[in-house]
Amino acid sequence: MIGLLPVFRRELSGYFTTPVALVFIVIFLFLAGVFTFQLGRFFERGQADMVVFFTFHPWLYLFLIPAISMRLWAEERKTGTIELLLTLPVSLSAAVVGKFLAAWAFAGIALGLTFPLWITVNYLGNPDNGVILAGYLGSLLMAGAFLAIGSCISAATKSQVIAFIVSVVICLLFMLAGLKEVQAFVTGWLPQEAVKVVGSFSFLTRFEAISKGVLDVRDVLFFASIIGVFVAATGVVVNMKKAE
Amino acid sequence: MISIRKISKRYGTGSASILAVDGVSLEVGPGEVLGFLGPNGAGKSTTMKMVTGFLTPTSGTAVVCGHDVVDDPVGVKRAIGYLPEGAPNYPDMTPAAFLDFIGQVRGFAGAEKRRRIDAVVERVHIGGVMRQPIETLSKGFKRRVGLAQAMLHEPPVLILDEPTDGLDPNQKHDVRNVIRELASRGDVNSGRAVVLSTHILEEVEAICTRAVIIAKGKVLVDGTPAQLRAMSRYHNAVTLTLVSPVTGTGEPINLAGELGSIKWVAQVEDQGVRHVPVSAAGPGGPRQTCTLVPKGGRPLLADVTSLAKSKGWAIETIAVEGGRLDDVFRELTLGDEPREAVRAGGAA
Numbered sequence: 001m002i003g004l005l006p007v008f009r010r011e012l013s014g015y016f017t018t019p020v021a022l023v024f025i026v027i028f029l030f031l032a033g034v035f036t037f038q039l040g041r042f043f044e045r046g047q048a049d050m051v052v053f054f055t056f057h058p059w060l061y062l063f064l065i066p067a068i069s070m071r072l073w074a075e076e077r078k079t080g081t082i083e084l085l086l087t088l089p090v091s092l093s094a095a096v097v098g099k100f101l102a103a104w105a106f107a108g109i110a111l112g113l114t115f116p117l118w119i120t121v122n123y124l125g126n127p128d129n130g131v132i133l134a135g136y137l138g139s140l141l142m143a144g145a146f147l148a149i150g151s152c153i154s155a156a157t158k159s160q161v162i163a164f165i166v167s168v169v170i171c172l173l174f175m176l177a178g179l180k181e182v183q184a185f186v187t188g189w190l191p192q193e194a195v196k197v198v199g200s201f202s203f204l205t206r207f208e209a210i211s212k213g214v215l216d217v218r219d220v221l222f223f224a225s226i227i228g229v230f231v232a233a234t235g236v237v238v239n240m241k242k243a244e
Numbered sequence: 245m246i247s248i249r250k251i252s253k254r255y256g257t258g259s260a261s262i263l264a265v266d267g268v269s270l271e272v273g274p275g276e277v278l279g280f281l282g283p284n285g286a287g288k289s290t291t292m293k294m295v296t297g298f299l300t301p302t303s304g305t306a307v308v309c310g311h312d313v314v315d316d317p318v319g320v321k322r323a324i325g326y327l328p329e330g331a332p333n334y335p336d337m338t339p340a341a342f343l344d345f346i347g348q349v350r351g352f353a354g355a356e357k358r359r360r361i362d363a364v365v366e367r368v369h370i371g372g373v374m375r376q377p378i379e380t381l382s383k384g385f386k387r388r389v390g391l392a393q394a395m396l397h398e399p400p401v402l403i404l405d406e407p408t409d410g411l412d413p414n415q416k417h418d419v420r421n422v423i424r425e426l427a428s429r430g431d432v433n434s435g436r437a438v439v440l441s442t443h444i445l446e447e448v449e450a451i452c453t454r455a456v457i458i459a460k461g462k463v464l465v466d467g468t469p470a471q472l473r474a475m476s477r478y479h480n481a482v483t484l485t486l487v488s489p490v491t492g493t494g495e496p497i498n499l500a501g502e503l504g505s506i507k508w509v510a511q512v513e514d515q516g517v518r519h520v521p522v523s524a525a526g527p528g529g530p531r532q533t534c535t536l537v538p539k540g541g542r543p544l545l546a547d548v549t550s551l552a553k554s555k556g557w558a559i560e561t562i563a564v565e566g567g568r569l570d571d572v573f574r575e576l577t578l579g580d581e582p583r584e585a586v587r588a589g590g591a592a
Contacts, residue, residue, distance in 0.1 A: 080332035
């Protein structure tokens with residue numbers, strides 16, 4: 001992983017030298033607020049927890065995370081800087097992982113900035129902070145999984161628009177895999193075992209468990225392996241497509 | 245310092261594949277400035293991309309300062325400073341932030357990093373724009389930022405892909421000066437090898453100690469720019485202009501015929517008679533210009549002047565050509581059949 005740290009630093013500071021960071025964070029916090037207070041009826045529920053806050057995260061991420069990931073590699077390929085980056089003494093894996101981690105750190109910063117809600121909940125009542133921590137952890141893991149998928153797709157195209165749209169669609173498939181409708185759809189023509197496998201890929205189901213405070217090792221491992229597989233795939237795709 | 249060994253690159257597979265580079269072998273030593281010439285699509289950039297470790301060769305390899313690019317690409321990348329075609333850099337960054345990033349990647353920190361950035365900034369004269377986003381800079385400045393990036397670690401090998409392409413004449417001049425300076429500073433650092441690609445022939449004459457022409461992925465010629473020019477049919481050609489090309493009795497001189505009788509003239513190109521108005525430079529009237537192409541590049545000047553003297557011609561200008569590089573270039577690269585590599589100088 002030669003050169004990982006400089007790549008990570010450059011990429012992360014890159015978000016803040018442009019309006020990208022500001023726009024993203026403002027919109028993320030605004031939408032998180034709308035979902036929590038308007039749709040989730042945070043106050044009316046009268047419960048000192050952050051369940052409604054986390055419930056909407058998958059939907060929030062569905063559109064916002066591909067907006068971060070779309071530029072990761074598509075932009076490098078479009079502007080030709082990929083040639084510069086990959087002829088510096090940086091290994092391909094360091095470039096891929098460094099960029100992914102920077103995007104993940106950025107998503108983490110945006111997520112971290114929702115801390116006033118946590119303070120509010122603690123001020124108003126006595127929530128189970130362990131559950132809240134698990135929620136944040138789950139949310140961060142899910143963001144990483146979305147980012148890894150988006151990073152891989154971004155590497156396959158020079159167009160950020162295509163990267164965005166395809167990422168949204170694929171992330172949506174992963175999210176909905178566990179819904180009754182999807183299960184009913186595949187039950188007709190897939191064997192029972194395969195239906196289970198499809199269902200097990202559901203981000204929604206797994207995230208729901210974590211956000212309720214059930215920190216199952218299997219769910220954590222699931223997100224971690226989605227991240228691992230798609231980051232590795234990003235490396236393969238970058239290597240294949242860099243010459244074009 | 246650079247040893248390219250039978251390197252080949254094939255894009256695609258099956259019948260649709262294109263052999264972009266076809267077994268190119270080259271050695272570049274310290275102190276050399278090698279100009280890589282060829283028409284667009286000849287394989288110049290692809291070769292450079294393989295040597296710098298960006299693309300993996302289909303077969304063959306390149307060894308740079310003892311590192312094999314196939315086995316140890318990062319070692320090669322450490323030894324090389326590379327300016328990719330079009331000098332891509334991150335448009336949102338300032339040159340200061342960009343060079344800082346390059347410094348970190350190259351493994352410098354603290355005072356050492358600052359010293360190197362300061363030195364390179366001074367060398368390419370970008371001190372005044374360090375805090376401006378790169379996207380707001382002119383093309384010439386962008387190119388200089390690219391050069392600064394390539395030179396930051398004082399690499400023993402510099403590879404520059406079309407370093408002056410798309411610049412205006414002043415910017416080209418500046419960039420060439422920087423490159424020339426870099427190459428000459430090389431001997432201080434026990435010799436630096438510079439490889440640059442271009443399709444501008446004057447550039448080769450201006451800065452290169454050696455020129456390699458490639459076309460269709462193969463090396464056609466390898467020699468000094470002077471040797472290359474000697475391959476031109478215009479090498480040692482004489483062009484002369486006569487004032488009032490008439491004999492004493494008023495008959496027009498059969499200039500082409502007279503000159504054609506000189507022993508080693510292969511061909512006379514008569515550029516005709518034109519009329520010049522009276523000016524401070526001399527009397528007006530007709531002028532006739534002919535170019536004599538020699539057989540086998542033999543010198544003609546002595547014969548031409550003695551003939552003119554014996555006939556009593558009034559010569560206005562007379563000039564000997566060194567040869568036309570673009571001529572050599574066209575002749576070599578337009579041929580349909582792939583040729584065997586020619587060692588310029590050896591054949592001439």
